[in-house]
Amino acid sequence: MLAKRIIPCLDICNGRTVKGTNFVNLRDAGDPVELGRMYSEQGADELVFLDITASFEGRKTFTELVQRIASVLSIPFTVGGGIHELSDVERLLQAGADKVSVNSAALKNPGLIDSIAANFGSQVCTIAIDARQNGNDWECFLNGGRVPTGRRLFEWAAEAADRGAGEILFTSMDHDGVKNGYPCEALARLSELPIPVIASGGAGSKEHFLEVFAKGKASAALAASVFHFGQISIPELKQYLCRSGIPIRI
Amino acid sequence: MNVAVLKYNAGNIHSVIHALDRLGVTPLLTDDIEQLQAADKVIFPGVGEAATTMQYLQQHNLDAVIKGLRQPVLGICLGQQLMCTHSEEGDAGCLGIFDVPVLRFKPDSNEDKVPHMGWNTISCQDQVLFKGFDKDEYVYFVHSYYVPLCPWTAATTEYILPFSASLHRDNFFATQFHPEKSGTAGERILKNFLDI
Numbered sequence: 001m002l003a004k005r006i007i008p009c010l011d012i013c014n015g016r017t018v019k020g021t022n023f024v025n026l027r028d029a030g031d032p033v034e035l036g037r038m039y040s041e042q043g044a045d046e047l048v049f050l051d052i053t054a055s056f057e058g059r060k061t062f063t064e065l066v067q068r069i070a071s072v073l074s075i076p077f078t079v080g081g082g083i084h085e086l087s088d089v090e091r092l093l094q095a096g097a098d099k100v101s102v103n104s105a106a107l108k109n110p111g112l113i114d115s116i117a118a119n120f121g122s123q124v125c126t127i128a129i130d131a132r133q134n135g136n137d138w139e140c141f142l143n144g145g146r147v148p149t150g151r152r153l154f155e156w157a158a159e160a161a162d163r164g165a166g167e168i169l170f171t172s173m174d175h176d177g178v179k180n181g182y183p184c185e186a187l188a189r190l191s192e193l194p195i196p197v198i199a200s201g202g203a204g205s206k207e208h209f210l211e212v213f214a215k216g217k218a219s220a221a222l223a224a225s226v227f228h229f230g231q232i233s234i235p236e237l238k239q240y241l242c243r244s245g246i247p248i249r250i
Numbered sequence: 251m252n253v254a255v256l257k258y259n260a261g262n263i264h265s266v267i268h269a270l271d272r273l274g275v276t277p278l279l280t281d282d283i284e285q286l287q288a289a290d291k292v293i294f295p296g297v298g299e300a301a302t303t304m305q306y307l308q309q310h311n312l313d314a315v316i317k318g319l320r321q322p323v324l325g326i327c328l329g330q331q332l333m334c335t336h337s338e339e340g341d342a343g344c345l346g347i348f349d350v351p352v353l354r355f356k357p358d359s360n361e362d363k364v365p366h367m368g369w370n371t372i373s374c375q376d377q378v379l380f381k382g383f384d385k386d387e388y389v390y391f392v393h394s395y396y397v398p399l400c401p402w403t404a405a406t407t408e409y410i411l412p413f414s415a416s417l418h419r420d421n422f423f424a425t426q427f428h429p430e431k432s433g434t435a436g437e438r439i440l441k442n443f444l445d446i
Contacts, residue, residue, distance in 0.1 A: 002409055003369040003388060040433065045369055071268045076390060076431050096264050098431065121297065123365050123392045166365065194360045196367060219363065249369045249388040 003249040004213045004241070005045035005220035006234060007198065008227045010035060012051050012081075015061040033068050039227070040075050042234040045249060047073065048101065048169075048222060051081030063095050070096020078126055086115050093120060101169055103128040104142045107149055107156070110163060117164025126198070127165040129157060131186075132173045138186060145173045154189060161193045168193065169222065171201040179204025179226070187216030198222050206232060206240045213246050251444065253277040254289035256316070259298065259306045266295040266326065269430035273441055283315050291444060292319055295430075296328030300352070300395070301340025304332060317345055322446045323422050324379075330417060330424035331395055339395050347422050350400040355410050362410050365394040372415045372427070376404030379416060379423055381442045389415070389425075389432040389439075397426065 011018045016030045036047050049069065051062040059082055066079055079092050080101030089100050106112050106127055116125040130145045131138040131153040138153035157168050170190055172183040182202040190197045196219035199212045203223040212218045226232045242248045255266055255277045263279065270277045270293075277293070278285060286292055294316065296303065307313045316323070316333075325333045332344045337352035344352070355364045369388040374380035391407070397414040399406065404423070405416035417424040423443060429436035 001371065002366065005368055070265060071271070074269060074272065074431065074433050074436060076392075076428075096268070098265070121299070122394075123297070123367060166367070192360055194357075194363060196363045219368065 001247045003045065003247045004218070005198075006043070006209070006238060006248075007046045007048055007220055007222040008039045008044050008234070009048040009050060009200070009222050009224045010228075011224065012049055012062060012065065013053050014058050015065050018052065032065060033072055036069055036077070037072055039234065040073055043238055043249070044075065044234055046075060046220070047077040049077060049079045050101070051079065053082070063091055066092055066095035066097050080126070080128060086112065086119065089116055089120065089124070093124060099124045099126050099166070101126040101128045103130065106160065107140060107142055107151065110159060113160055113163040113165050117166075122164045122166040122195075125165050126167045126169050127157075127160040128169040128171070128200075129153060129160075130171045130173055133183070133186075138172075141173065145171075153186065157190055157193060161195045165195060167196045167198060167219075169198040169200055173201075176201030177225075178202060181205075181208040182212040182216055182218070182221070184211055184216035187212065187218050191217035191219075196220065203232070206237050209237060210241060210244050210246065213241070214244075251275060252288070252290045253293065253444070254286050254291070255279045255293045255295060256286065256312070257281040258296075258310070258312065259303065263295050265428075266293060266430045269437070269440055273437065273444065275444060281310060281312060283311070286312075286315055287319065290321055291446070292316075292321060292323045294323060294325040294329035294333075296326060296332070297392075298328050299340060300328065300331060300337040300344070301342040303328060304342045304344060307332070307345075313345055317347060320421060322443065324443050325422070325424035326430070327393060327426060327428055330397060330414075330426050331393075333417070333422060333424050334397055337395060348397070348400065348402050348417050348419060348424070350397055350402070350414075350417075352395050352397055354395050357410055365392055366396075366409045367392045369432075370407050370409060370427075372405040372407050374405045374416075376416065376418045378404075378418060378446060379425070379439050379442050380405060382438060383435075387435040389427040389429065389435055391415075391427045393426060
């Protein structure tokens with residue numbers, strides 16, 4: 001049976017992981033390669049590396065980092081941040097990434113999804129969506145959640161799937177960082193799409209992961225700080241989910 | 251050991267090379283016919299589209315070369331599919347090493363997503379690639395087309411329906427999943443192939 005995926009997300013700035021971690025057994029928790037390898041050994045199913053560097057030089061550093069990650073990791077990984085055009089996708093796939101995650105650039109130019117799918121296949125194309133709840137609906141935001149677009153979440157997600165996206169990575173800006181759980185209702189609605197949905201933002205406990213799979217029907221759950229700060233350990237989380245009847249790779 | 255990785259117009263070639271590197275083998279990435287024929291083992295990796303890849307192989311006379319190889323050959327993902335007779339992807343005639351067609355997943359509902367992407371279990375019928383696999387192991391899949399069960403099925407996976415996760419006939423081996431992305435289980439499969 002296809003397993004639900006647990007995905008730690010690492011934010012990278014100038015080739016280093018940001019947000020401190022308290023892993024005492026790591027020589028250098030700031031090294032994304034070492035942190036990625038540790039998560040892989042703990043049973044992470046995939047990893048996401050998000051480049052939050054703004055500069056051109058930083059992009060070059062990130063590409064070199066992707067090459068190092070690819071040579072070390074034996075599980076799939078997605079990279080995102082700063083992907084504006086097809087040539088960025090090609091550069092990162094060439095460096096060894098399995099998938100790319102595109103956010104603002106796809107909202108500004110939806111045709112980019114079609115070109116990525118046509119050139120590299122849907123399976124490499126993750127569309128990340130940041131949205132905020134507005135009454136009964138959700139509005140999509142650009143540039144890390146700073147710029148409202150007026151576009152509605154469910155319409156945009158359906159359009160992305162039609163255009164050839166391979167997955168939707170949905171972050172609720174209302175839930176992100178609050179640790180009160182994932183927005184399961186919105187996720188369950190997104191899961192009616194024909195492509196997998198990754199839930200991101202809101203995890204604070206093991207129960208939240210159970211909920212996002214059982215009620216939110218997500219294919220995968222992504223989290224950052226609960227893993228980085230050791231609040232939830234991946235082996236314990238996976239044992240818990242497995243005991244609760246969720247298909248999980250142990 | 252002299253391991254050749256077939257070079258062609260596909261993605262995912264580097265991840266196979268990295269995985270072999272981690273096992274202490276430095277493979278030769280080549281489309282040179284003599285080098286392929288002289289190798290101890292040949293790996294036919296692949297992420298791509300069936301029809302355009304078959305065209306490329308035919309234009310470079312690699313289709314006949316692959317079929318004629320006598321050493322152990324391992325096809326991965328699209329590599330497995332191209333070793334079959336025909337693919338629904340682009341209505342492509344394929345190599346015909348395994349006498350079975352490649353079909354597209356047809357889900358009954360949106361609960362079954364296509365592509366089949368993620369970790370799924372394999373149950374193994376064959377003890378060459380899967381030597382030492384005494385329980386169902388999780389491996390990593392990404393694909394929208396599948397090979398049905400057939401006399402050469404070496405491992406089975408169930409998604410929408412049971413299908414061939416792996417094939418084996420004589421010196422030809424193939425996996426639908428990506429051993430190079432399947433953690434320690436995948437490393438054992440690659441090692442078993444190198445040990446043949």
